[in-house]
Amino acid sequence: MNFNDSLFNDVYCYELKWLSYSIKTKCEHVFSIVSIPDEGYLIQVNAEVHSNIFSLLSDAANLKKLILTSGVKKNR
Helix, strand or coil: CCHHHCHHHHHHHHHHHHHHHHHHHHHHHHHHHCCCCCCCCCCCCCHHHHHHHHHHHHHHHHHHHHHCCCHHHHCC
16 A cells, blocks of 8 residues: 555644644734843743744654655665
């Protein structure tokens, strides 16, 4: 059975698209609600910002897991 012909291919592609879209929209949201000062490196951090950053990093890690094969899996 070819992976491209299986139902898993559709699920895989959907998950890739959804994670990419989710990361993009969460980044846009974070940058829209955070005010960056003209001088210095301090930005406003609150529970909403922290939650969004954590969520988008989790999505990015899951996207990476879908795209890359670990060295352990390659040697099997």
